[in-house]
Amino acid sequence: MxxxxxxxxxxxxxxxxxxxxxxxxxxxxxxxxxxxxxxxxxxxxxVEVLEPGxxxxxxxxxxxxxxxxxxxxxxxxxxxxxxxxxxxxxxxxxxxxxxxxxxxxxxxxxxxxxxxxxxxxxxxxxxxxxxxxxxxxxxxxxxxxxxxxxxxxxxxxxxxxxxxxxxxxxxAGQLARPLVPRPADPDLTVAETPETPFATIEQAVTAARPLAERLTALLDARNLTCTRLTVTARTAAGLTRRRTWQVDPTATAADLARRVRWQLEGWLLAARTAAGPEDEQGTGAVTALELAPGGLIGLVAAGKGLWEFKDAATARAEGALRHAQTLLGPEAVRIAAATDGRDLSERAGTAAWEAEAPPPAPSGPWPGALPDPPPALVGTDDPVDVLDATGAPVLALARGDLSATPAVVRTGGRRLRVVAWAGPWPVTERWWGAATRRYTRLQVELADGSAALLVCEGGRWKAAGWYD
Missing domain, CATH: 3.30.70.270 (Reverse transcriptase/Diguanylate cyclase domain)
Incomplete structure (x- = not known):
């Protein structure tokens, strides 16, 4: 008031x-x-930033x-x-x-x-x-x-x-938290003052990652998380810039570092534009970087739980990956991510590790997609022969069925008896243009205990994936 x-x-x-x-x-x-x-x-x-715009x-x-x-x-x-x-x-x-x-x-x-x-x-x-x-x-x-x-x-x-x-x-109109800034607990404010000022955004962001990790570690030690993050940067010209961002209470250190990147990109760009090309002394370089949490709430209230922890091996592995990102760039370390699509190759994508949000998970069944669970091993495309009980090749017919009952799969010089099979499922893609693709799927369980997803395209069979 x-x-x-x-x-x-x-x-x-x-x-x-x-x-x-x-x-x-x-x-x-x-x-x-x-x-x-x-x-x-x-x-x-x-001003409190809720999101860009x-x-x-x-x-x-x-x-x-x-x-x-x-x-x-x-x-x-x-x-x-x-x-x-x-x-x-x-x-x-x-x-x-x-x-x-x-x-x-x-x-x-x-x-x-x-x-x-x-x-x-x-x-x-x-x-x-x-x-x-x-x-x-x-x-x-x-x-x-x-x-x-x-x-x-x-x-x-x-x-x-x-x-x-x-x-x-x-x-119900409750929980109307005030936007009035309050000083953060000095014990929860983390800062970095480099011996050599950060002349580039990447240098400052590289320092912001461990700084954000220190902040989250301090908060976790007190069973706290924050809903606001105040980023303060001081430049070689003596200018102090400060901005507060709203953050998700379940945000990770990578999320906080991303907020720092957003802010520094705007500040350093503005500083260079104002200084012009004659600024050879690097007066827009960052000499100090500070992160202060706000809107502190308990971990349980935030939905993070009390039992999240990382063992030493995980921490060392993540440290090595971050070091690789520092040397090669944030896009160099990538992780697998599920995407939409029919074919197995279309359903697997990659995203930069802890740099950007991964591609959104499929929102629902993709029309014509292979039902879950998918094969554990994909991309092998091993050529195989599907034979009937007489040893004659089994063909996938245009009307959507098989020329005979599959009895043997020949692959890598081995003949494996078919214990059970399901299908076939004919697929036609891009039927509206010149790049039309037609193929047939067949799932088989073999006598050695393995199971495969077979695809017949152009009259030839291949193992598109193997089930675990």
Whole structure:
């Protein structure tokens, strides 16, 4: 609460939340968002970044002044960075985020009434529930946030978990955390002051990774996690830059380091642009980097649990991988990731390890895809012969069946009896163009205990995969 004096009487003005949304902003362009934040800094001393293109500021003005401040903010952003901006104002952050979609000012004390009529899918804006939970609620007849808020809290927690229970309280207009910055516990603030200033983004980000790991280790030791991260950088020119980002309470050290990258990319780019090519002294180089957590909550409340730990071997392996990334770049170390597709080769992709989010997992059965579980070993494409009981080749016919019952599979000079088989499944891909592909799948269990996925294409059989 803050106060203003009117005729000798102190009038209390409640702290409200304003959210500014840039509807045309590319959410992947975090570095370019820095000039927008600089524009907001002209109007308010504190800005919290929710994500690129979305920021929140605390607002302490009378009801008649809120609309005027929103117009001033919109004009400032449009005039300085040439971007359309819409604003929303409410008591709490969740209601303000939704109000920003409509450019609406929710009356003071009216969050619950405003949220009650919103569609249940708006619950995803909390970041606490999956789309599947929203669909389940809709199937149960819970179509609005108001109906969800009216459910017994204990039943919600038991059915969907503690995160959904917190989302329910948000839907009821509760848990309206303030945006007012508070000093972080000095014991939980980590900093790095290099002997030689970081002249490049990669150098600073390389240092940010172990810095973020130190921070998460400190928080884990106290069974805490944070919902905000304040990144502070000091440059050789004596300039101090500070920005606060909202982070998921289950964020890893890699997630925190990614926030640092986003911010440094914007700051260093702005510093170099301002300094020009004549800046040979590296006045935009970073001489100190500091991470401070905010919005501390317990691990159990955050849904992280108490039993997450890494053994020494895992820690050493991750350290070696990070060292490889430092030497070769963040894209050099990659992990397997599931993707969508019909063919086995299409269902396996890669993603940079702890650098970017992996490709999204398949949202549902891909039409014509091989049902799970997939073969454990793929990509062998071993040539095989499928024979019937007389030793004649078994052919996959155009009408979708086999010329005879498979009895023997010949591979690598061995003849293995077919114990059981399933299929065939004919597949036609890209039938609309010149690149049409037709093939037939067949699953077989062999006498030596192995099982294979066989594919016949162009009259030839091959083992596309082997089951464990």
């Amino acid at each position: 803050s106060g203003t004096v009117v005729s000798g009487t102190v009038v209390r003005v409640p702290s409200r939340t304003l959210v500014a949304r840039l509807p045309d902003w590319d959410r992947e362009d975090a570095a370019g968002f820095a000039p927008v934040l600089d524009a907001l800094d002209l109007l308010t001393p504190y 979305l920021a929140a500021v605390p607002l302490r003005r009378g009801a008649g002044e809120e609309a005027a401040f929103c117009e001033a903010l919109i004009d400032t952003v449009s005039g300085l960075v040439g971007q359309d901006c819409v604003t929303g104002v409410a008591d709490g952050l969740f209601a303000a985020v939704l109000a920003a979609d409509e450019g609406r000012i929710v009356p003071s004390g009216g969050d619950a009434a405003y949220l009650a009529g919103r569609d249940i899918t708006d619950l995803r804006a909390t970041g606490l529930v999956d789309p599947e939970i929203c669909e389940t609620l809709r199937h149960l007849g819970i179509d609005t946030l108001g109906a969800f808020a009216a459910l017994p809290g204990a039943a919600v927690a038991e059915r969907f978990g503690p995160a959904a229970r917190r989302a329910q309280r948000l839907a």
